[in-house]
Amino acid sequence: MMSAVFWSYPVALLAFAVLPRRTAARYGVVLLTATAALVTSRADLATGASFAMTLAIIIVLMAWLTRRHAAIERTLAEQTITDPLTGAFNRRHLEACLAMAIERRNRTLEAASLVLLDIDHFKEINDAFGHSAGDDVLKRLVALIGGRMRSVDILFRTGGEEFALLLSGARYADAMLVAEELRLLVADATLTEIGGRISISAGVCELQNGQSGYRWIADADKALYRAKRTGRNRVAGRAPGQRFGSSLVDVPIS
Secondary structure (H helix, E strand, O other): HHHHHHHHHHHHHHHHOOOHHHHHHHHHHHHHHHHHHHHHHHOOOHHHHHHHHHHHHHHEEEHHHHHHHHHHHHHHHHHHHHOOOOOEEHHHHHHHHHHHHHHHHHHHOEEEEEEEEEEOOHHHHHHHHOHHHHHHHHHHHHHHHHHHHOOOOOOEEEEOOOEHHHHOOOOOHHHHHHHHHHHHHHHHOOOOOOOOOOOOOEEEOOOOOOOOOOHHHHHHHHHHHHHHHHOOOOEEEEEEOOOOOOEEEEEOOO
């Protein structure tokens, strides 16, 4: 009977290998208590204490290792979907999130709007002050937008100075207001150490029935192109029901 308690060591290891970490830890405590009591009842107190100590060390070590492993897995997963410079999500994650928004639209008719943002004349900042100054602008812009976002909104960096903001539950009119608020917020902020102000242009599109993620991005991009072509520092949108070739609605500079 006493020899059987030594199986508690591999059983404890197996528990952390196949069970969730918290469940395995609780199971380890029960195993430790039961086997330590059994050893103490069949042998002397010193033997029971020694057995309990060694098993406890194994359980604590495995709990730490599995927690560490989970943290590393989370970090690696975040790195695959996150822009390392700004901390915003990347285009790969954008495509996945658009697919989920489309699925929710198909199931529950939940609204969603996409805002594409582009820093005006960003190349001039890099050319005049260097890429480090440009990187600083990008990081400050993400922090500024992050302060305005709701918890359900998601910001992505899709290119060098290009960003996308997915607004869950937002109709076209609401998304236009958010985009205009962000435009004014950026225009009033100092986002560079070198002085001066920057501006952004934005294109807005609400998700429509039967629209693919590719078409959704393309329509918002057309709106963004219109905003930049008509003077920059402005917001343009493709209203629901507009044909692809129809004119866009612009919000002029305030």
